[in-house]
Amino acid sequence: MSRYSSSGTDWERTRARVLARDAHTCAYCGREATTVDHIVAKKNGGTDDEANLVSACNRCNASKGARVMARTAWYDPEWIRRV
Ligand SMILES: [Zn+2]
Structure with a gap:
């Protein structure tokens, strides 16, 4: 599995769109x-x-791990729109 490259990649563009x-x-x-x-x-x-x-x-990204399923359970795109 390859690591993310830091410049000009599809991943960088995706990251910018999500942010x-x-x-x-x-x-x-x-x-x-x-x-x-x-x-x-x-x-x-x-x-x-x-x-x-x-x-x-x-901080939150660095603490990822065992809580993946919990996050998936409560993640709701509607929540973001309400903030
Ligand atoms: Zn955070």
């Missing part, structure tokens, strides 16, 4: 987001599709 979609707001804590997180981890079959990505701050 713009979510108004640069972390989906987990509401702080300013500078990264995007996979709702379903790639190792669990998640994709880089925007539907599987949410904006996240560094």
